[in-house]
Amino acid sequence: MKFFSWNVNGFRSVLKKGFMDWLEVAEPDVLSLQEIRSEWEEVDLGVRRQLESAYDICWFPARSKKGYAGSATLTRRELGFTLTPGLGIEAYDAEGRMISAQRGELVFLAGYFPNASQGLVRLPFKRAFAQDLAKLVAAHHAAGRHVLMAGDMNVAPGELDLARPKDNLLSPGFTVEERADFQGYLAAGLVDVLRERHPGEPGLYSWWTARGGARERNVGWRIDLFLASQGLLERVQDAQIHANVLGSDHCPISLELT
Amino acid sequence: MKFFSWNVNGFRSVLKKGFMDWLEVAEPDVLSLQEIRSEWEEVDLGVRRQLESAYDICWFPARSKKGYAGSATLTRRELGFTLTPGLGIEAYDAEGRMISAQRGELVFLAGYFPNASQGLVRLPFKRAFAQDLAKLVAAHHAAGRHVLMAGDMNVAPGELDLARPKDNLLSPGFTVEERADFQGYLAAGLVDVLRERHPGEPGLYSWWTARGGARERNVGWRIDLFLASQGLLERVQDAQIHANVLGSDHCPISLELT
């Protein structure tokens, strides 16, 4: 079962840049999209029909602000996932942040984690979100469920996960607070799958600023992640960063489960 | 002496679409631009230097709102025009509407006349502007000066001056009020030069909506005009609409004076 996650920075934008071609090649069984920045009705009708023919779709745009944030989860129809938009917490759900997809004892919890923003003005919001999410993961574990958490987490877990750690100690996405909250996910029993499989390997990034050729020079951040319950690790076949896939300032990441 | 007027709908935009090439071919002696929508400092430095090498330039952007309206007048340096931004009436001058260029007994009064706007919300403003301008023209005439008035006047003088007069009797640019105010310019002693030279000729337009191929089908309006003092008419060599010149939703117009 191939899981993908991609912050598309505007679904209508990435559609113009070959998203459907990518989809045909990647063949995800489960796909989380972030920053869809559109209502489902605003998406090209042909695309909608094509996607609906193969996938169960939970399209979850922000209610709070048009064209802002939002996420979607698509699961291959035959897999029979149950899709639930939101965490049941209005502040996050109004921004279309997280979607649950459940199938048996597996919960796929994916979406667009808040950005701490310029001046860290949304750091408190982001921290509350992370802490609420860690509690939810712990609750799933307590109930005997496995969790696969994915998305644009807007935090680089460690120094290895961004090209310029020293320059970004106070930047949104690398503050001590954000990294501490990330540790909270691990404390809840999750594992950063890609880092687990590539300990010590630098240069593995999933986001590059659009300014000044950062992507060509691979001056990036690894902020798009798959975190898996420890009990799920033996089922992980593969975890990848598809840095060659263009169309957004983020690239897709994937994880394969038996 | 070749006078040109062109609503460029964003000077930086038209620069990308070959404005400088057009300038080299057209060789205006005097050029009024409307809807420059930029500060002079925002214009490409090479372009600024090139223009400054040949022209005296009065760049008159709106103070009231960034990227809105504004006009400019460029006169060939050797002609020795005196350039004065504004009419001395704050409400108009804050929007960078009109520039005077004087040389001997000739006053070139050009710029971007207000648009009555959706719902005619600015019709009162536009009427006040037109009436103040007519008074100014009359004053110049009383003082023995000739006036050449030009620009995007945002009014089609008569039924012949737009493709769909019946459909636009209540539209901004063709209301009875706007046409009455246009008559005020004629009452002040000005003549619509192009119409004077082509009485009864339809299809002479200078603006076409960007929506739905209006320009290809020549469904347009003649709202960019040269009006000349009666005493100036014997010096008029030529008056043209350059409908083939692209780059804006308006095309340039010109008038040649001996």
Place this chain on the structure above:
DNA sequence: CGTGATAAG
């Protein structure tokens, strides 16, 4: 630097 909303035309 790019996406999308918005105001204005």
Place this chain on the structure above:
DNA sequence: CTTAACACG
């Protein structure tokens, strides 16, 4: 439909 400002990332 297009320009430009703006918010956000």
